[in-house]
Amino acid sequence: MNKKYTMAIILGVVIGISGCGYGYYLGFHGPSIKSFPDIHEGITEDSDCLGCHGPEDGSDDAPKTTHPAFTGCLDCHNDSPS
Numbered sequence: 001m002n003k004k005y006t007m008a009i010i011l012g013v014v015i016g017i018s019g020c021g022y023g024y025y026l027g028f029h030g031p032s033i034k035s036f037p038d039i040h041e042g043i044t045e046d047s048d049c050l051g052c053h054g055p056e057d058g059s060d061d062a063p064k065t066t067h068p069a070f071t072g073c074l075d076c077h078n079d080s081p082s
């Protein structure tokens, strides 16, 4: 495989990913659960998050996530509040 071909694939993948909103995976972090520490105290598992934020089985007062299939919710939602 030559270099140009490889670059074309990489570019295509990157553009494709950002176009679908999955650019989150390129390092953008979401709002932090530490903005609401009382609600989120002691929550450490992805499956817990979806109990409240899942599009179908979530609770009414929690905002629905647009990306329920992501793993590692806390990697992106556990920043210190700014």
Ligand code: HEC
Pocket (backbone or CB within 6 Å): 024, 025, 026, 027, 028, 029, 030, 031, 046, 049, 050, 053, 063, 064, 065, 066, 067, 068, 069, 070, 071, 072, 073, 074, 075, 076, 077
């Ligand atoms: C790769 C980073 C990343 C991962 C992993 C991730 N998120 Fe997010 N999340 C974001 C970003 C960026 C936003 C802000 C943009 C948006 O609202 O779509 C966001 C927004 C949200 C919001 C707020 C939506 C709103 O309307 O205010 C919720 C709730 C949420 N995520 C829940 C989750 C849950 C639950 C998981 C795990 C299943 C998860 N996120 C995984 C990056 C991520």
Ligand code: HEC
Pocket (backbone or CB within 6 Å): 030, 031, 032, 033, 035, 036, 039, 040, 043, 044, 045, 046, 048, 049, 050, 051, 052, 053, 059, 061, 062, 063, 073, 074, 077
């Ligand atoms: C017991 C239910 C519950 C669980 C479990 C839960 N949340 Fe929440 N979360 C809420 C509620 C309710 C709010 C809204 C708080 C408000 O707006 O006053 C919220 C707010 C958020 C926000 C802020 C959204 C915004 O627009 O600012 C994010 C991000 C978030 N939660 C992510 C997560 C993640 C990630 C997990 C798993 C580690 C999780 N939550 C687990 C109930 C829950």
